[in-house]
Amino acid sequence: MSDGNGNGHKLSLTAKDYRTDQEVRWCPGCGDYAILAAMQSFMPELGIERENTVFISGIGCAARFPYYMNTYGMHSIHGRAPAIATGLAVSRPDLTVFVVTGDGDALSIGGNHLIHALRRNVNVKILLFNNRIYGLTKGQYSPTSELGKVTKSTPMGSLDWPFNPLSLAIGAEATFVARAIDTDKAGMSDVLRAACAHRGSAFVEIFQNCPIFNDDAFAFVRDDKEGVSRIALRHGEPIRWGADQEKALRQRSDGSMEVCGAGEEHVLVHDAKHETAALAFALSRVTQESHGGTPVGVFRDIERPVYDDLMAEQIVTATEKRGAGDLAKLLHSGETWTIGSPAP
Amino acid sequence: MSDGNGNGHKLSLTAKDYRTDQEVRWCPGCGDYAILAAMQSFMPELGIERENTVFISGIGCAARFPYYMNTYGMHSIHGRAPAIATGLAVSRPDLTVFVVTGDGDALSIGGNHLIHALRRNVNVKILLFNNRIYGLTKGQYSPTSELGKVTKSTPMGSLDWPFNPLSLAIGAEATFVARAIDTDKAGMSDVLRAACAHRGSAFVEIFQNCPIFNDDAFAFVRDDKEGVSRIALRHGEPIRWGADQEKALRQRSDGSMEVCGAGEEHVLVHDAKHETAALAFALSRVTQESHGGTPVGVFRDIERPVYDDLMAEQIVTATEKRGAGDLAKLLHSGETWTIGSPAP
Amino acid sequence: MAKPVQQLSQVIVRFAGDSGDGMQLTGAQFTSETALLGNDISTLPDFPAEIRAPAGSLPGVSGFQLHFADHDILTPGDSPNVLVAMNPAALKTNLRDLPKGGTLIVNSDAFNERNLQKAGYASNPLEDGSLDEWQLHTVPLTSLTVGALKEVKGVTPREAERSKNMFALGLMSWLYGRSIEPSIEFLQAKFGTRRPEIAEANVRALQAGYAFGETTETFAVTYEIKPAKLLPGTYRNITGNQALSYGLIAASKLSGLPLFLGAYPITPASSILEELAGYKNFGVRTFQAEDEIAAAGAAVGAAFGGMLGVTTSAGPGIVLKAETIGLAIMLELPLVICDIQRAGPSTGMPTKPEQGDLLMVLFGRNSESPVPVVAAHSPSDCFAAAIEACRIALKYRTPVYLLSDAYLANGSEPWLLPELDALPDISTTFTTEPNSEREFLPYLRDEKTLARPWAVPGTRGLEHRIGGLEKADRSGNISYDPDNHDLMTRLRAQKVAGIAGDIPELAVDDPDRDARVLVLGWGGTYGPIAAACKRVRRTGRKIAHAHLQHLNPFPRNTGEVVRRYDKILVPEMNLGQLLKLVRAEFLVDAVGYNRVSGLPLRADEVAHAIEAMVDS
Amino acid sequence: MAKPVQQLSQVIVRFAGDSGDGMQLTGAQFTSETALLGNDISTLPDFPAEIRAPAGSLPGVSGFQLHFADHDILTPGDSPNVLVAMNPAALKTNLRDLPKGGTLIVNSDAFNERNLQKAGYASNPLEDGSLDEWQLHTVPLTSLTVGALKEVKGVTPREAERSKNMFALGLMSWLYGRSIEPSIEFLQAKFGTRRPEIAEANVRALQAGYAFGETTETFAVTYEIKPAKLLPGTYRNITGNQALSYGLIAASKLSGLPLFLGAYPITPASSILEELAGYKNFGVRTFQAEDEIAAAGAAVGAAFGGMLGVTTSAGPGIVLKAETIGLAIMLELPLVICDIQRAGPSTGMPTKPEQGDLLMVLFGRNSESPVPVVAAHSPSDCFAAAIEACRIALKYRTPVYLLSDAYLANGSEPWLLPELDALPDISTTFTTEPNSEREFLPYLRDEKTLARPWAVPGTRGLEHRIGGLEKADRSGNISYDPDNHDLMTRLRAQKVAGIAGDIPELAVDDPDRDARVLVLGWGGTYGPIAAACKRVRRTGRKIAHAHLQHLNPFPRNTGEVVRRYDKILVPEMNLGQLLKLVRAEFLVDAVGYNRVSGLPLRADEVAHAIEAMVDS
Ligand SMILES: Cc1ncc(C[n+]2csc(CCOP(=O)(O)OP(=O)(O)O)c2C)c(N)n1
């Protein structure tokens, strides 16, 4: 990532520098406020000039985000932010491009653009604010709503099995996959730091509370101050949690996860850099329902050729091989013939 | 699945009954011919009347399929077949609905509809003819083309990392995932049989050769008569392969797969019904490049509520609870008031 | 002793407050109290933009306007006579609409430092005399409410305070002589079982407000509005989206085909999905798709299976359905696409009405792809319009657009409930036998309608394949034959054009049949235009009004009608889309009156435009 | 001894054979041999539908038509004078176009049982006398070719046989006095290094064919067509899609902005993506997206970043881009959308041309969303049209549609190469400083063009946010203000309408300025219409021809032009789309000549329509 600081300016930005003059318009108590605050105080440490940072969003409550970040930004159309960001990132590798999206924006109408951006490994950081509901349109169920959810559009309960955003991302060949919680500023900053350090596409699911239409959807882990159900993943460290770190994860011979005592043997040591995606996938299947704990942090973080880098390389190679394009030559390429002025 | 035979007719159909009067128009040697032949000879054993079978396709060479099956069919638009099939299956549970699609149709433009059909577990059988190329449009690379592929649209090599269709499907919560090979009639019939026996959405990737634009893309396993690289998955059986079944798969403690001798201990016994998707996912990562073998057969086959069933149930419940809808009552619901005819 | 009663023939009341103040509920209740008195009514809610704004802020203001009268009325009214403002922001955003001298009822408790500043008031308007030109009544609504609820057990102070909207309702009910009984019943029903104490709190607030009016000096007189002389029959109040939903259910019943709705939520269409989701016992299948393309696709799939396939959305979603509708045109399957128009382009102003999509639904597909278009002209008319759209779709095996807008969708009016047997017969039958000796030809057309046979899967012997490639006449097989393509292109166009013979002629409201100027409108502008014509006629001027329900094809007498007049004015909430069509079709020099403000046209503005033309 | 030479002023040759017979290559080579002789030429390939059909089958027939003359010509010609048929299927599908008496050269070897039956011939037409009315020359092309290659080492019998198209080329070259040297060079270059033996085989076949003509009795005379008097300069032969690609690259150079193409493959637009993918050394970035929506979205993202953003597709893909283009209209960013029109609706006939998308690109978006439209009128004109579309997009910060069609895309003609310094100056600069004291207002417009400033990410101090919600004039902040929305809606419309002052006036070809009838066309019908006018004039009738390159806005003098004539004929490959616009805009009673067959208009048919109107 360019340090965006090629212009001799010294960086001394603070959270305040990232606020805009626009009145923030989320409902009182919306989790988006916390995410915005965390982001604004994290940005300065990135050491990137504001003008070299771009936030692109789709449509939704979450998608209002760019208006509140004093950088370049685009509030685009529903579900298309990953595609738009791809065009920008591919043509401007000097920029740091974030995508802010919601569970409906990213996984419903925008699902295809999301998975393609991930497999291409375009250098965009995709932040999915997951509140498991359509907020902006006032409370219909979303692709992450639990089966049987009663909402405005499903008075008898929803019929579709939800996506697990992390499983989907890993299945789509994502090179960086992580999860954070709106109210966990420290944890979110760690994840954002890692995401920005990762060259290529980064996918971050952020549990976000919607007090109006889906209050406490994540209470089990969001209000979990004691860490009873929050499983903090740290690369290279054994996966332990619980009030006194007494619980741990262990992998069965079939690759699935089981809960064991922290003291027992074969406690799984987290390896976010593991070459195969199987481990990260197995971890993504660990949920409150299935294991009484919810992993947060970086699930996967591997290196793979980055689409925009490859594109840049091809341009360099082509130019070296064939010389900078010459328009006159181009037009005269192929068979030409000349007709002289008619004899006087 | 309805046996489609409620009308007293005796079923005595043969492959020939499924041919149409339309001249089959694929290039000489196209793998689609083999798939069509296999399908036509498999259909009779399903015991479903032709009129209760529907093939819906998008656009592409593969998508020509419905014209050649003497059932009901729709050659729809590019990428949308899963959505159209969903509408049909949900409203007509008495029908057996197949979707025939290509790697571009299903994974490029149609990716979103595919993953949503899979998570919803709608009762449609999705057959993806994967030739790792855009055939109909004459040879551009597809989302399953290998990185660096030189095609008409990528003279210097493609830049995007391909999808692994099975990994994507499993990440999208698919309940049935399998793989077959165009020329392996027996294997394909087994897979189709299992797919049709599975209630809910079934996803089948079929390796299909495109001799014109991507010849021998699957030669490594397609022409593998000796079974040197073809790993046949059978539920409940140890996973072995090789000329003399000398090789086997074993799971490392991190869940990833390693190749071992068929005799060694802990050889993995295939469990397509395993409740967690981790195993099937790990298997989907086993490839020719990584393990010198390619699994075919049923990777995953689990039970989960089916979208169309749930929909039907809600209609029944609602009708029981509130009685069959009465239009007059509906119009008069809520507050009404009456204005008498004015006094004479 | 009772206060003097003053007779009025009509009143326009607007309730305005913070999103959290329950103004929509207040307005709805005042509406039903009023409806029960037999007044004619027309309402218009004015939501804040989709996203919630902070309490007390200007963007957070929510309003509800009610127009009621002793005669039949056509619009919610241009500007209110009475404004109830629950906080400074509400006053700030709504005062501009209240004519000088109008009645202003303000919740003085809400006018504290913070709120004033949030609303951008330098000084307190209740004190700085800036409201002198209005009849200002300041009422400490909050404290009075809280006071009145002291005894009620089990309600938090916050809950007590939130009952202040009922206090306001009580006060207004007293002022205009409405009985609060219906509202009391409503509150009992709404909270009674779950939280009786809340029910009690609201009822008490309601009564307190009513009593406040009677007992205090604040208001010297009360008003009476006699019942309107409406057609006899049973009425209910209904919004456009509700009427549209009922119309679809009715069409399902009348056609004998189960209703399948494929939809993806979007303002202002979402409430149709939400409404229909509640009628599973009518066999209604609602499918919330992953996007608008899938929603339309699923509806096409359902139609292929013999359902009444419908898909609903608004502009940004309708454009996404275009390719799928093109497929339905080729497949010649019935499909109804409801476009609840909102202000654009792009995301635009999602909650605001516009008529900007007419040319899009007519031409927004690749190549020659004709589609019939039906437009509703009032909230309750959405019922009939929906049935008509379904009728055409089913009879002619074609996708049909049904146009409504954010104003019709959320606006409400009394609806004279139709007799069921007065509804059109649209019973539909499928083809079950070969239609040409021993063979089934999917594109062998009905001579009269040019519709193709509809044979659904499950029908033995009629197995066939259809698709988006051009098909041979009759057989429906793929065909690249040049003459066949030219023929099929013209056949598809003729089929739609032919519908003109199957729809009513264009009616003209020209009382003395001697007007020289015609106002030609379509869709949601009916109310303002008709109201404007009434006013213009009161000035003695002659004016004719015709309103198109069918935009494609036009009624067969449309050309004859427009040519009958010297001048034609076409008022639209766009830059002149019907205008373009009429000029191209009939070569008449029609002129547009265009206002694209995200608000319904104002009757007075339209009236001025008409008068200018009549006098010119 | 040399055979008699007969002078001709023009010839139309059609090569037809199986997809596998290499007819496209044969035609292309005959074209370059001919171009080098200085004849004017126009070609039209006729591919089978996208999917490959079985060898020898009717749908598998591939054709290539070449029209060359000693004067300047405008079309590939309506019907050939000479038909070369490589197999029965080719004869069956093409004979109907060959006028009685025309020359017919047939590969008799291919007329065996299987092929005859595949083509649906009951008896062999070469023997049953059914071809008596044509000048039939049967030549055993296959066996002669195989015979000629006996000595060539290392070529399989199959490869030898597949050289028969070169034998045919040699024969035709001799017949029309073309030198086969260029083709020999071409073959050496093509196969020489990789497979010299194949090169040799083809060259030998070519020479054998040439010799066959000279030596055998089959042909009594040869023909000569003198060079055409073309404007002096350097020429090359070019297809529409190639010219369009070069135009985009040129625009990139001229504007100083790197070219970004977002595209998803689709016939007949794919070859633009494929062509541009080869020019990475021009800094061209080609992005093959997952679908058309992403392709357009990526182009918008690139434009936001300061690139020249372009997206290409055909009807079924263009409709999918509508919502994204609506966004670009709100963002007021430059974007060029190329629509290579094909026959529809829906999937339609993917390889066939049509003009069905005009109304779609004008109106196919929700709400009032004006977009300029430019249309190319010939293969080589695609170059200039592409530059013009980019010029407008960049100068006015707006999406612009560029219309071509399957006929222009694949057809070719000689192109007089332009001087670089004759190309328009479209150099573009970004805003780098605040545009109102110390502040940056993203929607503060240029008074003249009404374009907004374009400040790209990376520009310090101009950080700003834009989006699809309605925005306040000047500041660009979100605004729901009614008057602002009305203003912005009109400003967006005025900006586009204002471009009329910045484009050339509509030129009229009316030699003696005394015609009473005007033929008004647009886009790809230029050739047939202009040719038709020539014919009509030869009959002594007067006719004027004007051809629109700009469809929105129209050139400022268009009204004045159309009103100048008594009658107006508008020929289109659709059911009358420009016709609708002209009637609506200028209230003239123009009449359409419409043919929707998936083929270019025929000059003779257009001529008849014109004559009928002139005489009526
Ligand atoms: C094309 C289109 N379809 C539908 C909508 C309506 N819409 C706006 S946001 C949204 C979903 C919002 O849910 P989510 O993405 O989870 O964001 P949240 O509001 O919950 O933060 C929908 C359906 C739209 N604006 N555009």
Ligand SMILES: Cc1ncc(C[n+]2csc(CCOP(=O)(O)OP(=O)(O)O)c2C)c(N)n1
């Ligand atoms: C909306 C739309 N976009 C693009 C196309 C062009 N198109 C037709 S098929 C196809 C891809 C075919 O590839 P695949 O799905 O792999 O099928 P195959 O031909 O390889 O069997 C494309 C891009 C189209 N018909 N419609």
Ligand code: SF4
């Ligand atoms: S609706 Fe929910 S998500 Fe949207 S702003 Fe309000 S609280 Fe936040």
Ligand code: SF4
């Ligand atoms: S192009 Fe390839 S996939 Fe298509 S029909 Fe030919 S061989 Fe088969």
Ligand SMILES: [Mg+2]
């Ligand atoms: Mg959400």
Ligand SMILES: [Mg+2]
């Ligand atoms: Mg393919």
